[in-house]
Amino acid sequence: xxxxxxxxxxxxxxxxxxxxxxxxxxxxxxxxxxxxxxxxxxxxxxxxxxxxxxxxxxxxxxxxxxxxxxxxxxxxxxxxxxxxxxxxxxxxxxxxxxxxxxxxxxxxxxxxxxxxxxxxxxxxxxxxxxxxxxxxxxxxxxxxxxxxxxxxxxxxxxxxxxxxxxxxxxxxxxxxxxxxxxxxxxxxxxxxxxxxxxxxxxxxxxxxxxxxxxxxxxxxxxxxxxxxxxxxxxxxxxxxxxxxxxxxxxxxxxxxxxxxxxxxxxxxxxxxxxxxxxxxxxxxxxxxxxxxxxxxxxxxxxxxxxxxxxxxxxxxxxxxxxxxxxxxxxxxxxxxxxxxxxxxxxxxxxxxxxxxxxxxxxxxxxxxxxxxxxxxxxxxxxxxxxxxxxxxxxxxxxxxxxxxxxxxxxxxxxxxxxxxxxxxxxxxxxxxxxxxxxxxxx
Numbered sequence: 306x307x308x309x310x311x312x313x314x315x316x317x318x319x320x321x322x323x324x325x326x327x328x329x330x331x332x333x334x335x336x337x338x339x340x341x342x343x344x345x346x347x348x349x350x351x352x353x354x355x356x357x358x359x360x361x362x363x364x365x366x367x368x369x370x371x372x373x374x375x376x377x378x379x380x381x382x383x384x385x386x387x388x389x390x391x392x393x394x395x396x397x398x399x400x401x402x403x404x405x406x407x408x409x410x411x412x413x414x415x416x417x418x419x420x421x422x423x424x425x426x427x428x429x430x431x432x433x434x435x436x437x438x439x440x441x442x443x444x445x446x447x448x449x450x451x452x453x454x455x456x457x458x459x460x461x462x463x464x465x466x467x468x469x470x471x472x473x474x475x476x477x478x479x480x481x482x483x484x485x486x487x488x489x490x491x492x493x494x495x496x497x498x499x500x501x502x503x504x505x506x507x508x509x510x511x512x513x514x515x516x517x518x519x520x521x522x523x524x525x526x527x528x529x530x531x532x533x534x535x536x537x538x539x540x541x542x543x544x545x546x547x548x549x550x551x552x553x554x555x556x557x558x559x560x561x562x563x564x565x566x567x568x569x570x571x572x573x574x575x576x577x578x579x580x581x582x583x584x585x586x587x588x589x590x591x592x593x594x595x596x597x598x599x600x601x602x603x604x605x606x607x608x609x610x611x612x613x614x615x616x617x618x619x620x621x622x623x624x625x626x627x628x629x630x631x632x633x634x635x636x637x638x639x640x641x642x643x644x645x646x647x648x649x650x651x652x653x654x655x656x657x658x659x660x661x662x663x664x665x666x667x668x669x670x671x672x673x674x675x676x677x678x679x680x681x682x683x684x685x686x687x688x689x690x691x692x693x694x695x696x697x698x699x700x701x702x703x704x705x706x707x708x709x710x711x712x713x714x715x716x717x718x719x720x721x722x723x724x725x726x727x728x729x730x731x732x733x734x735x736x737x738x739x740x741x742x743x744x745x746x747x
Contacts, residue, residue: 336370356703362389365725367708377708378721378733383539383571383685386601387647388722394604397643398636406636410628416638423645424612427580428596433616438608438633442570442599443481445609448627449533449566449595450485450503452613455621456564457530468527469504473520475511475534477541480568489533492540511538512546514553521561531564532557536582536589539571542716543680543687551589558594564618567593570609571685574601575648575723578658578683585682594618601723604644608637653723657683664719664730671738677715684725688717688737697744707736714747 340358357369365388367377380386387394401416408414421436428434437448450472457470474480474489481487482495488503490496505527510516511534521529532554538544558565572582573596579585583593592614599609610632613619631637648654661683668679668688675698678689690698695711702709710718717737721729 340370356700364388364390365722365729373706375703375706375708376729376733376736378719378725379708379710380601380720380722381605382600382710383576383720384600385605386574386576386723387604387644387651387653388724389605391604391647391724393647394640394643397639398606401636401639404635407631407634409630410632414633414635414638416635416642417633420633420638420641420645423642424598424602424610427645428612428614429584429592430612430614433619434612434614435619435622436610436612437622437627438610438638439599439629440607440631440637441481441609442568442597443483443486443609444629444632445570445597445599445611446480446486446489446533446566446568447483449568449597449611450489450531451627452595452611452618452621453531453533453564453566455626456618457528459621460528460530460562464528466527470527470530471505471507471520472530473507473509473517473532475538476508477511477538477544478508478533478535478568479538479540480533480535480570511544512550514550517554517557521557521563529558529561529563531566531594533566533568535568535570535572536585537572537577537682537685539685539718540712542689542713543685543718545588545680545682548587548589551591555589555591564594565591566595566597568597570597570599571720572682573598574645575654575657576601576683576685576720578654578661580654582682588682602644603637603641604647606637606640607631608641648723651724656725657723660684660721660725660727660730661686663727664734667730667734668737671734673738673740673742675740675742675744681719684719684721684723686719687712688719690715690717692744693747694744696747698740701740701744702736705736705739707733709737711747 337358359367360370361368365377367375424436425434439445453472461470476491478491480489485503487496488506491508509520536546555565567583569581582588595611595613597611602608665679675690676688677691680687693714695714695717699709699711712718
């Protein structure tokens, strides 16, 4: 029987008592301020000024350089799936680093082979399926889109058309910031400044099956090579797609010989209460042609990639069609194997479902007048606020010892490590229930 990690947590009170406790216990951030000044002197300002300079972590908690403690309900944006400093992860990474950290792709290693086998099994992919490893979610999506383009070229040849094939993405979808992934990313503020991007990408309204069908039926355009989608649109505010819509898109792709690419960069590896979100019936329960992964797969080590389902599709990638210097390096593969092993041994997929249900139910039970809606799957959740004050809410929570994230002006994202305990969920809810209604709008 797996037990949840023990934590030394104080009881959380609300209102004036909480504010007084914050005033009495939070540090002055003097070392933090000095280091942030240095950061701003040397780092590109693509992330803005960091909220804090963090020093170390343990379990679901982190400490900044001034010694202030925080309950982390962001997990490095759904990355630190088994929390901080898990002993099995440390042991595996240290042992692999002492053996060999990197070899070129002229060679293979045991961890690389074992990890690919494990991911294919967890995804339930058929015989003949293959894995491509990269170092991030964007790289996994780039590989998927390149495979889709090869499929599109073959489809045009078979149909005898010279009209260019198309790739369809959804409104509010996010797939990365590299040029191919950005071409499939909807958010205009991050996409438009870099246009022209890769041509023949189109956006269709999410959850509108008629719009998707019309895009497939466009008589003046070439065939659809692929549809790429997140089943829970994380960066857009944790927006789950309708199950019937997902099944309808799967049927269209089957009918028109298009690939269905499911981006599981944020939702995969147990985050949504199943190994992959596509395995959940309430998110469609369909089988994709390609699934991409990253974030939580290696517990904080840079790792990403894709799984192509079946031999025919996988054969589109031949030697030289794609690659990466660091792809599938043994150190990253060992970190991922250790992470997956902990998730299995400690029953963290099921825990994500149980703790997620607890978190949503308890948040809905609060009487905070600022809360409008709570939504999500597993341990990827969001609070929709009644006013666009999410960034002020993040700042307030940080001052009260809780790390959360604003993924829209009126949406707070919650994605704690999968090892989070019942007590830690209670603590986070107690803090969030005290969010003031009078916070300034963004």
